[in-house]
Amino acid sequence: MSNAHSPIAHHFYTVEQQKEAATIGMWLFLATEILLFGALFTAYAVYRQKFPDAFMVASSRMDWKMGGLNTLFLIISSVTMVFAVSAAEKGRRGGLLGFLAATGFFGTLFLVVKYFEYKHHYHDQDVPGLNFHWAGAPEFANGAQMFFFLYFFMTGLHALHMVVGLGLLIWIFITAYQGKYSPEYYNPVEMFGLYWHFVDLVWIFLFPLLYLLGAHLPPGGGGHH
Amino acid sequence: MIEENVSLPRIHYLNSHYGWKSWLFTTDHKRIGLLYMISITLMFFLGGFFALLIRLELLTPQADMFNADTYNKFFTLHGVILVFFFLVPSIPATLGNFLIPLMIGAKDVAFPKLNLLSWYIYAIGSLFTLWVVAVGGVDTGWTFYTPYSTTFANTHVIAATLGVFFTGFSSILTGLNFIVTIHKMRAPGLTWFRLPLFIWSLYATSIIQVLATPVLGITMVLIAVERFARVGIFDPALGGDPVLFQHMFWFYSHPAVYIMILPSLGVVSELISAFTWKRVFGYKFVAVSSLMIAIFSFIVWGHHMYVSSMSIYAGMLFSILSYLVAVPSAVKVFNWTATLYKGSVSYDTPMLYALGFIGLFTIGGLTGLFLASMGLDRHLHDTYFVIAHFHLIMVGGAVMGYFGGLHYWWPKMFGRMYPEWWGRLSALIVFVGFNLSFFPQFIIGYLGMPRRYHVYAPEFQVLNVMSTAGSSILGVGYLLPLVYFIWSLRYGKVASNPWMAKGLEWEAASPPLPENFLEQPVVTEEAYNYPIRPAQPTRHTGRLTSGLAQPADTTGKGREAEVV
Numbered sequence: 001m002s003n004a005h006s007p008i009a010h011h012f013y014t015v016e017q018q019k020e021a022a023t024i025g026m027w028l029f030l031a032t033e034i035l036l037f038g039a040l041f042t043a044y045a046v047y048r049q050k051f052p053d054a055f056m057v058a059s060s061r062m063d064w065k066m067g068g069l070n071t072l073f074l075i076i077s078s079v080t081m082v083f084a085v086s087a088a089e090k091g092r093r094g095g096l097l098g099f100l101a102a103t104g105f106f107g108t109l110f111l112v113v114k115y116f117e118y119k120h121h122y123h124d125q126d127v128p129g130l131n132f133h134w135a136g137a138p139e140f141a142n143g144a145q146m147f148f149f150l151y152f153f154m155t156g157l158h159a160l161h162m163v164v165g166l167g168l169l170i171w172i173f174i175t176a177y178q179g180k181y182s183p184e185y186y187n188p189v190e191m192f193g194l195y196w197h198f199v200d201l202v203w204i205f206l207f208p209l210l211y212l213l214g215a216h217l218p219p220g221g222g223g224h225h
Numbered sequence: 226m227i228e229e230n231v232s233l234p235r236i237h238y239l240n241s242h243y244g245w246k247s248w249l250f251t252t253d254h255k256r257i258g259l260l261y262m263i264s265i266t267l268m269f270f271l272g273g274f275f276a277l278l279i280r281l282e283l284l285t286p287q288a289d290m291f292n293a294d295t296y297n298k299f300f301t302l303h304g305v306i307l308v309f310f311f312l313v314p315s316i317p318a319t320l321g322n323f324l325i326p327l328m329i330g331a332k333d334v335a336f337p338k339l340n341l342l343s344w345y346i347y348a349i350g351s352l353f354t355l356w357v358v359a360v361g362g363v364d365t366g367w368t369f370y371t372p373y374s375t376t377f378a379n380t381h382v383i384a385a386t387l388g389v390f391f392t393g394f395s396s397i398l399t400g401l402n403f404i405v406t407i408h409k410m411r412a413p414g415l416t417w418f419r420l421p422l423f424i425w426s427l428y429a430t431s432i433i434q435v436l437a438t439p440v441l442g443i444t445m446v447l448i449a450v451e452r453f454a455r456v457g458i459f460d461p462a463l464g465g466d467p468v469l470f471q472h473m474f475w476f477y478s479h480p481a482v483y484i485m486i487l488p489s490l491g492v493v494s495e496l497i498s499a500f501t502w503k504r505v506f507g508y509k510f511v512a513v514s515s516l517m518i519a520i521f522s523f524i525v526w527g528h529h530m531y532v533s534s535m536s537i538y539a540g541m542l543f544s545i546l547s548y549l550v551a552v553p554s555a556v557k558v559f560n561w562t563a564t565l566y567k568g569s570v571s572y573d574t575p576m577l578y579a580l581g582f583i584g585l586f587t588i589g590g591l592t593g594l595f596l597a598s599m600g601l602d603r604h605l606h607d608t609y610f611v612i613a614h615f616h617l618i619m620v621g622g623a624v625m626g627y628f629g630g631l632h633y634w635w636p637k638m639f640g641r642m643y644p645e646w647w648g649r650l651s652a653l654i655v656f657v658g659f660n661l662s663f664f665p666q667f668i669i670g671y672l673g674m675p676r677r678y679h680v681y682a683p684e685f686q687v688l689n690v691m692s693t694a695g696s697s698i699l700g701v702g703y704l705l706p707l708v709y710f711i712w713s714l715r716y717g718k719v720a721s722n723p724w725m726a727k728g729l730e731w732e733a734a735s736p737p738l739p740e741n742f743l744e745q746p747v748v749t750e751e752a753y754n755y756p757i758r759p760a761q762p763t764r765h766t767g768r769l770t771s772g773l774a775q776p777a778d779t780t781g782k783g784r785e786a787e788v789v
Contacts, residue, residue: 011333011410013745021335021409028401028435036439039473043447043458046469129454142457142464149456153447 054143304367330412400434426491489626501568589617610670661695
């Protein structure tokens with residue numbers, strides 16, 4: 001909401017008013033995001049209760065090492081984001097740019113790993129609506145397909161949020177490079193930080209629900225192919 | 226209403242900039258309100274047109290004009306367009322956008338660019354829907370029930386659901402903007418319990434918009450994906466659960482009823498106060514009742530699903546919770562009525578709409594209790610009784626409130642009066658036409674006529690003819706304001722505050738200046754602090770004679786806010 005001349009937009013009276021407005025707005029936005037993902041987590045709960053065994057068997061086809069690596073990347077990127085906000089607060093432009101770059105780096109790594117995971121699943125004919133083929137026990141076919149539908153839909157929506165986040169990150173980086181932020185005004189950095197942590201947090205729930213459910217079974221359990 | 230001798234301000238938000246860019250790229254909440262008003266008016270008449278086609282077909286028991294498929298498309302488009310593209314945005318996006326900053330003494334909403342973005346997202350959603358209308362329609366009913374919508378329908382379901390998805394996100398952004406605006410943009414001295422009740426009701430509405438709409442959004446995407454990719458999240462043949470869809474749909478769509486009605490409840494509180502020249506009786510109760518309605522709205526969705534394999538215990542719980550909504554609703558009705566008592570009541574057009582609203586909202590609400598009771602609902606589910614009930618709330622309630630508000634704030638928005646005689650006539654026509662349309666439907670529904678059929682048993686014909694006649698009268702009642710409002714933009718008498726109403730929005734110029742107030746107002750008194758009106762002359766003639774021609778009271782004591 002800033003313009004080139006003053007960090008306060010024309011319709012606000014003080015910096016504090018503007019900052020508090022942005023903060024409430026961002027938290028409200030995150031509340032809508034919780035409801036958006038919440039509907040999907042509800043669907044997950046319903047179908048896992050309906051197909052407990054099939055979900056476990058299907059989950060054993062996930063590579064929990066890849067998922068764990070991605071969890072690690074996101075947690076690191078959240079930490080670097082905290083440092084970025086802290087640097088902005090203290091007016092350290094170099095630190096801000098460095099930590100933003102690190103955040104972007106680990107966020108990109110996450111998407112790269114995700115790409116290879118998706119590619120692997122496509123190769124294994126795990127994608128409902130595209131090439132889903134269940135070679136395991138037939139009584140698990142419907143449940144497994146439901147599991148993989150939810151997997152692709154939920155992680156896909158999450159990945160979309162990551163892509164949007166990286167786009168925002170580039171914008172924050174450019175404006176930070178131009179020196180738009182100061183200890184008095186760094187709203188966009190802080191608001192973006194909230195968004196980034198939220199997207200990480202969604203993954204923290206997705207990872208055990210999707211990857212660890214069947215991690216104790218032999219890989220591909222249920223005799224796929 | 227008083228005769229004023231005023232002139233328009235030299236510069237105001239309508240003439241400060243010219244050209245189409247000054248409208249399509251504006252961030253002024255008043256101009257965005259007008260953009261919304263034009264858009265939803267188009268959708269209102271399009272959706273109303275489909276209603277008339279439905280009523281025409283139902284004039285006789287046989288299929289005369291349309292076959293079943295066409296008829297299915299008509300009632301679907303009627304519902305989709307009027308629910309998602311008219312009723313949900315109606316009062317918040319038009320009157321709310323225009324009035325919230327004025328009522329709280331702010332220059333604009335908290336996020337002006339986001340406000341404009343929400344209109345564009347609404348426009349994208351509308352284009353999807355208009356495209357559906359143009360290329361052949363959709364026939365699922367506005368509820369998009371699965372597995373019909375996902376597996377069997379051969380119409381344009383994907384485009385229709387995406388249209389709903391987009392307009393939903395526009396609704397979320399509007400609600401988010403309003404909550405932040407009401408929290409952070411109030412003028413000094415404007416405490417929560419000094420706020421106009423319209424603000425309270427929009428705050429409650431916004432909470433529902435922000436928290437319920439995302440669920441509808443993702444549900445619409447799931448339907449589109451299921452149709453597109455042939456996966457089975459709601460398809461029982463593939464292990465999916467169609468009842469899960471109903472839960473997710475009604476988790477939004479029941480609260481959505483309160484998105485539609487709460488703003489009208491707020492408008493009516495303003496009207497009752499202004500036209501009784503009194504503080505609303507039990508102000509705090511009326512204010513808090515809006516929040517109570519918003520909270521209850523989230524825990525009653527199951528009453529739409531008593532016959533959808535719901536367990537009887539869940540049904541009992543939802544039934545009891547649904548009854549609870551009647552409490553805050555009744556608080557409002559009783560308090561408005563108590564406000565009338567010993568008020569200086571005048572019967573200008575907005576007040577006629579408000580009084581009509583109270584009656585219809587009461588009946589609509591009470592018949593809702595019939596449907597919330599499980600036993601009766603077995604009998605009445607999917608009959609015209611349901612249709613009549615929710616049209617009393619959504620048309621007799623929400624639309625009447627919207628029209629009342631439009632008339633009341635018209636001079637504020639454009640600095641000119643609509644013709645009062647025509648206004649009263651239209652209010653009367655709407656009231657008569659509405660009742661004739663929908664009261665017969667209670668009876669035919671009770672007698673067992675199901676909804677969504679284009680043919681029916683011959684014994685229902687008399688009542689259906691009455692209903693169709695009423696809908697034609699109602700249509701005239703809606704067209705009249707369209708004509709005289711447009712007429713008044715140029716030829717209406719210049720007006721500033723013809724109601725001598727209280728409230729910060731009336732302290733601003735009419736039409737308001739581009740940034741609303743010359744200086745930030747400071748509020749020293751609660752809303753509706755009306756002075757005691759002298760015994761003579763009364764306002765019952767609808768016109769004040771000499772002696773009280775000055776809009777502001779001369780003592781200055783009753784002024785709700787001083788502009789310093």
